[in-house]
Amino acid sequence: MSLVSESDLGQRSDFGLAASDASPSDYVALLKPRVMSLSIFTAFAGMLMAPHPVHPVIGAIALLAIAVGAGASGALNMWYDSDIDRLMARTANRPIPAGRMARGEALAFGLVLSAFAVLTLGLAANWLAGGLLAFTIFYYVVVYTMWLKRSTPQNIVIGGAAGALPPMVGYAAAAGSLDLSSLLLFTLIFVWTPPHFWSLALVKAGDYGRAGVPMAPNVWGPDATRLQILLYSLLLAPIGALPWVLGYAGPVYGAVACLGGIGMILGGWAVFSRREGDLARKTAMRNFGFSILYLFTLFAVLVVERLTTIWLGA
Structure with a gap:
């Protein structure tokens, strides 16, 4: 209907x-x-x-x-x-x-x-x-x-x-x-999506409620959604480093992935622990913004590394 x-x-x-x-x-x-x-x-x-x-x-x-x-x-x-x-x-x-x-x-x-x-x-x-x-x-x-x-x-x-x-x-x-490298990139984005989008959904829950869309904060509640953001962030951090661990990316990517993964975990913890008022909304939006920066930076470093390898090998 x-x-x-x-x-x-x-x-x-x-x-x-x-x-x-x-x-x-x-x-x-x-x-x-x-x-x-x-x-x-x-x-x-x-x-x-x-x-x-x-x-x-x-x-x-x-x-x-x-x-x-x-x-x-x-x-x-x-x-x-x-x-x-x-x-x-x-x-x-x-x-x-x-x-x-x-x-x-x-x-x-x-x-x-x-x-x-x-x-x-x-x-x-x-x-x-x-x-x-x-x-x-x-x-x-x-x-x-x-x-x-x-x-x-x-x-x-x-x-x-x-x-x-x-x-x-x-x-x-x-x-x-x-091959496995393409599957790793798929997995990285797949696991990144929930903590990224649910951070926004916490702030826009009223919008989704009016539209009748069963987003996590409206169905599970904000606190359960915050826990899911933290858990997915904990899972995302090592997945982000896997292209380096398995030899598909270089040391610069590895360093950025490790630092960015720590940032995602800290952001997930901040969202989980700050639950009331404007501070909670601002924290969720900061995590949403940082998650975009995290993914963009990982792929940007990967692109630069691969292009450098191709140019040096030409």
Whole structure:
């Protein structure tokens, strides 16, 4: 059953083909540019982990296809979630709930981009990469958006696999196969997602409550969510160091991973121990921000190390 009535959805929430007020910036917003940029960056890191450098043209086309695929996922997510997006302050101004675009436009846009991305990656690189990209889009849209998000507080845990797949897609595009290094990058992002997102969910619990989305703080309660953030942070720290321990990354990565892992544990402990008032909210948001810095720095160091190795070996 829909969370809002048909009349509440507005004139542009149907599947009609009425004239659109959407601007180019609205179509860009559908792509979720920040999520897209993370997908490109982590896919590039996965590509560099391959045993042999990919041809620059093939690599550029592959990254473009992965970017378009990530954007297609975002558009389809906004198409399906437009009913709950209008109930949350942080999403109410998205193109569909704000009334600037019909749902059907976003659906068509997302489907066309999905087909383009998968076919381009398959033809330019290989069909393992194309198939993995198709599965990533399917998992994010169908498994996470349509099913998990509205049915279980484990939505972020299980659904996090979609955001963790780009390094494997990038590796497959370069190597035509998969190996342990790509799985390590997948695992790193997969385990990083819960403490990252739940830190934000603690602050935005009211939004999710109004929309009826069963996020962890609304179902388990804030204290249980804080404990989960700490436990996942304790698990994340050694996983982050594994690429160095197993010889897939250099000593600089190892040092950054160890220091960043300690930072994640300390941040998780701070969130767990500060439970009341503005201090608790500020601590959760600091942990959310630090988690972004942690993941970005790890992948940035990995990229620099791999590029340096490739250039020195050329």
